[in-house]
Amino acid sequence: MKEKLTGAQALIRALEHENVDVIFGLPGGCILPAYDPLIESKIRHILVRHEQGAGHMAEGYAHVTGRPGVAMVTSGPAATNLVTPLCDAYMDSIPMVGITGQVPTAAIGTDAFQECDTVGITRSITKHNELVMSAQDLPMVVRQAFYIATTGRPGPTLIDIPKDVLQNEMDWYWPSDDEVRDSLPGYRPNVKGHTKMIQEAARMILAARQPVLYVGGGVLKARAAGVLRELAELTQIPVVTTLMARGAFPDSHPLCLGMPGMHGTATAVTAMQKADLLIALGSRFDDRVTGKVSGFAPDAKIIHVDIDPAEQGKVRRPDVPIVGDCRLVIEEMLKAINDLLQSGETQADVGPWRSRVSGWREQFPLAYDQSEPGAALKPQFCLEKLRDGAPEGTIVVSGVGQHQMWTSQYWNFEEPYTWVNSGGLGTMGFAVPAAIGAKVGRPDKTVWAVDGDGCFQMTAQELVTASLERIPVKIAILNNSYLGMVRQWQEMFYGERFSEVNLSGTLPDFVKWAEAMGCVGIRVDDSQEVESAIDKANSINDRPVVVDFRVAEDEKVFPMVPSGKSNDDILLHHSQDSRREFLR
Amino acid sequence: MSGSNPYGQDSQHHVLSVLVQNRPGVLARVSALFARRGYNIFSLAVAPTEHPDYSRITIVVDLASAPLEQMTKQLFKLIDVVRISELDPRFSVERELIMVTVKATAEQRSQIVELTNIFEARILSVGIEALTVSLDGSPSAIDDFMKALHQYGIVESQRTGLVALPKLDRAAPSATSSATSSNATHSSQGKAR
Numbered sequence: 001m002k003e004k005l006t007g008a009q010a011l012i013r014a015l016e017h018e019n020v021d022v023i024f025g026l027p028g029g030c031i032l033p034a035y036d037p038l039i040e041s042k043i044r045h046i047l048v049r050h051e052q053g054a055g056h057m058a059e060g061y062a063h064v065t066g067r068p069g070v071a072m073v074t075s076g077p078a079a080t081n082l083v084t085p086l087c088d089a090y091m092d093s094i095p096m097v098g099i100t101g102q103v104p105t106a107a108i109g110t111d112a113f114q115e116c117d118t119v120g121i122t123r124s125i126t127k128h129n130e131l132v133m134s135a136q137d138l139p140m141v142v143r144q145a146f147y148i149a150t151t152g153r154p155g156p157t158l159i160d161i162p163k164d165v166l167q168n169e170m171d172w173y174w175p176s177d178d179e180v181r182d183s184l185p186g187y188r189p190n191v192k193g194h195t196k197m198i199q200e201a202a203r204m205i206l207a208a209r210q211p212v213l214y215v216g217g218g219v220l221k222a223r224a225a226g227v228l229r230e231l232a233e234l235t236q237i238p239v240v241t242t243l244m245a246r247g248a249f250p251d252s253h254p255l256c257l258g259m260p261g262m263h264g265t266a267t268a269v270t271a272m273q274k275a276d277l278l279i280a281l282g283s284r285f286d287d288r289v290t291g292k293v294s295g296f297a298p299d300a301k302i303i304h305v306d307i308d309p310a311e312q313g314k315v316r317r318p319d320v321p322i323v324g325d326c327r328l329v330i331e332e333m334l335k336a337i338n339d340l341l342q343s344g345e346t347q348a349d350v351g352p353w354r355s356r357v358s359g360w361r362e363q364f365p366l367a368y369d370q371s372e373p374g375a376a377l378k379p380q381f382c383l384e385k386l387r388d389g390a391p392e393g394t395i396v397v398s399g400v401g402q403h404q405m406w407t408s409q410y411w412n413f414e415e416p417y418t419w420v421n422s423g424g425l426g427t428m429g430f431a432v433p434a435a436i437g438a439k440v441g442r443p444d445k446t447v448w449a450v451d452g453d454g455c456f457q458m459t460a461q462e463l464v465t466a467s468l469e470r471i472p473v474k475i476a477i478l479n480n481s482y483l484g485m486v487r488q489w490q491e492m493f494y495g496e497r498f499s500e501v502n503l504s505g506t507l508p509d510f511v512k513w514a515e516a517m518g519c520v521g522i523r524v525d526d527s528q529e530v531e532s533a534i535d536k537a538n539s540i541n542d543r544p545v546v547v548d549f550r551v552a553e554d555e556k557v558f559p560m561v562p563s564g565k566s567n568d569d570i571l572l573h574h575s576q577d578s579r580r581e582f583l584r
Numbered sequence: 585m586s587g588s589n590p591y592g593q594d595s596q597h598h599v600l601s602v603l604v605q606n607r608p609g610v611l612a613r614v615s616a617l618f619a620r621r622g623y624n625i626f627s628l629a630v631a632p633t634e635h636p637d638y639s640r641i642t643i644v645v646d647l648a649s650a651p652l653e654q655m656t657k658q659l660f661k662l663i664d665v666v667r668i669s670e671l672d673p674r675f676s677v678e679r680e681l682i683m684v685t686v687k688a689t690a691e692q693r694s695q696i697v698e699l700t701n702i703f704e705a706r707i708l709s710v711g712i713e714a715l716t717v718s719l720d721g722s723p724s725a726i727d728d729f730m731k732a733l734h735q736y737g738i739v740e741s742q743r744t745g746l747v748a749l750p751k752l753d754r755a756a757p758s759a760t761s762s763a764t765s766s767n768a769t770h771s772s773q774g775k776a777r
Contacts, residue, residue, distance in 0.1 A: 120612070124617070124620045148663060186665045310654065312657075314654060
C-alpha cells in the first residue's frame with residue numbers, strides 16, 4: 001500500500017530526496033503547513049530577517065557550491081520580496097529553487113489576504129515556474145524544478161504551493177529520472193557540441209595570429225576551469241575573465257589579462273579590440289563588455305560556445321557557433337587541436353601578439369594615487385591590504401558599484417568559486433546575504449564581503465541572522481558616504497551636478513549598528529590602522545565582523561569605457577594618459 | 585490570390601506554428617515572452633491539437649521587430665514549448681476566418697448576396713436591415729472581401745488569427761528538394777543536433 005503523506009510532508013521529503021541540506025526562509029500564513037514537518041527534518045533552516053535576504057543567501061550558496069540554493073517564503077509580500085533575488089539569479093544563471101506559499105486554491109483570484117499572482121509576476125524572471133494545484137503533483141514538480149534549475153543553462157525555478165495543497169493528503173512516490181525527462185518533452189538541453197563546428201573552431205584557433213580567450217561565467221557553471229587552463233597553455237592564447245568569470249583562470253598566470261569591459265584592465269579591453277579571433281566561452285557579449293557593439297572587436301572572427309542557443313547571434317553573429325556545455329566542448333576542442341597538430345598542422349606564431357600584449361600589461365597596470373599623509377584613505381589601498389591579509393582560498397563577495405569594480409580589479413583570483421557578485425542585474429544589497437549563503441555553503445573557508453555604504457544599508461539586517469545562526473562572515477564597508485558610482489557619473493558626465501547622491505558621513509554609526517546586530521564593529525579612518533583592523537577581523541571566527549573603512553569620497557574607478565562609447569575610447573588613469581599611443 | 589501583403593506594405597510577416605504542452609498558463613508564457621522581448625505579433629490563434637496533451641499556437645510575427653532566429657530560440661527556451669515550425673508563406677497554405685455583419689437594405693441585399701457568392705462566402709444570419717456573412721480564405725482574399733463590403737457599411741466584424749500548415753510535397757518521393765523542406769522545424773530532437 002502506498003504511504004499517505006500531507007502535501008507539506010511530501011514537499012519536505014522531496015527536498016530531502018534532492019539532497020537539500022539547507023533552506024533559507026521565513027514562515028508566514030500560507031506556507032505554515034510546510035514549516036511543521038521541517039521540525040523533524042534533517043534539513044537546516046536559516047531564519048532570515050527579510051525574504052530578499054533568503055533569496056540572495058540561496059544564490060551565494062549556489063555560487064560557491066554549484067548546488068541549487070533553496071529559499072522558502074510565504075505568499076503575497078514575501079513572494080514579491082523574493083522577486084529581486086529570482087531576477088538576479090536569472091540574469092547570472094544561478095541554480096536556485098524558490099518555494100512560495102499561496103492562498104488556498106478556492107481563494108485564488110479573489111484578492112484574498114496576502115494573495116498575489118506569484119507565477120505571473122515571476123514568469124519572465126525564472127527559467128520555469130509552476131503553480132501546484134494538487135498535493136499528488138508535488139514530488140514531480142519538485143523534481144522538475146531541481147532538474148530544470150541545474151541542467152542546461154542553470155537558472156532559478158519557482159514552485160508556488162497553495163495552502164490547501166500543503167494540507168491535503170497524497171500517495172507518496174518518487175519519480176524516476178526517465179519519468180522526469182518524459183514529463184518535459186520540450187526540454188532537451190544540448191550539452192555536446194557539434195563535431196564539425198568544433199573541428200572548424202580548432203582550425204581557426206591554430207590559424208589565428210591575435211587570438212583571445214573571452215571567458216564568461218558559463219565556464220564556471222560547467223566546472224570547466226581545468227580544461228580551460230589546458231586549452232590556454234596548449235595554444236598560449238591570452239585569457240580575459242569577465243566579471244562573472246573571475247577565478248575561472250588564475251590572475252597570477254602569465255596568460256591572464258584580467259577583466260575586460262567598462263572597468264576592465266586596459267590590456268584586456270585592448271587585446272579584445274585588436275584580436276583577430278575571439279573564442280567566447282560561456283560569455284554573452286554583455287553591453288558592459290562590448291561597449292558600443294558596432295565598435296567592438298571589429299577585426300575579430302568569433303567562435304561562440306554557449307549552452308543556450310539563444311545567446312548565439314543575439315548580440316554579435318558568430319563565425320562558428322557551438323551550442324554545448326563549455327567543459328565538454330573544450331575537451332573536444334583540445335582533442336581536435338591535438339589531432340591537427342599530430343597530423344602535421346602547425347599553429348600560427350602567436351609570439352609577436354603575446355609580446356604586444358605583455359607590453360600593454362607593463363605600460364598599463366591598475367593605478368591610483370596614493371593618499372597624502374593625513375588625507376582620507378584610498379579604497380584601493382584598503383583592498384590591497386585586505387587581499388594580502390586574506391587566508392588562502394578566501395571567498396570574496398561584493399555588492400554593486402565602485403567597491404565591486406575595485407574588488408574585481410584588485411583582488412587576485414586564483415581559484416574558481418571564490419568570487420560571488422551580482423553581475424547582470426546589478427543588485428545593490430547583494431553582498432551581506434550572499435556572503436552568509438556562501439559561508440553556509442563553504443563553512444571551511446573565510447568569507448569576506450566587500451560592500452559599499454549604500455549597499456550595506458539595503459540588507460544589513462541579515463547580520464542579525466548571521467550572528468544568531470553563528471555564521472561568521474566578515475564585511476568590509478568601503479564607506480565613502482556616497483552612492484559612489486552614481487557620484488562618479490554625475491562628476492564625469494553631468495558636469496559635477498551632484499543630485500541626491502550623498503548618504504551622509506555621520507549616519508548611521510556602522511560600528512554601533514554592527515554591535516547591535518551581535519557583530520564586532522571596527523572603524524578605520526587612517527591608513528596606519530588598516531592592517532591591524534584586518535588582522536583583528538581575520539582572527540575573529542565566532543561571530544561576524546564589520547569593518548567600516550572611511551575612504552575618500554571623490555575616488556573614481558579607472559579605467560573606464562563611458563557608457564555608449566566604443567572600447568577604443570577607454571579612459572585611463574591620468575598617470576597613463578601620456579602613454580595612450582601604446583594602445584594603438 | 586492577390587500579391588498584396590495583408591499585414592501592411594512595409595511589413596514582413598512569417599508564421600510560427602508552435603506546439604506546446606496543453607497546460608495552464610502556456611499562452612501567458614508565450615505572449616509574455618513576446619511582450620518582454622519586444623517582438624510584434626500580427627495575429628495569434630490557439631487550439632488543441634489531435635493529441636489532448638498538446639495545443640498548437642499559430643503566431644504571425646513581424647520580422648521587422650526582431651530576427652526570426654532570435655524569436656524561435658527565445659520561444660524554445662520556454663519549457664512548455666515542444667516544437668516550432670517556421671512556415672514560410674511561400675511554402676504554406678494559410679487560412680483565416682472572418683465574420684462580418686454588414687448593413688443590407690432591401691435594395692442592397694441582392695448585391696451583397698451576389699458578392700457573397702463570388703467570394704464563396706456564406707450567409708450565417710439574416711436581419712431586417714443587415715446580414716451576417718462568413719468567409720474563410722487567405723488573408724488577402726479576406727481583405728478583398730472586406731473592401732468589397734465596405735461601401736455598404738460594416739456594423740461589426742470579427743477576424744480569427746491565421747492558421748497554417750506546410751504545403752504538401754507534389755514531387756516524387758525521390759526528389760531531393762521538397763516544398764516542405766523550406767519550412768524549418770525546431771523540435772526537441774532538433775535541439776539535440
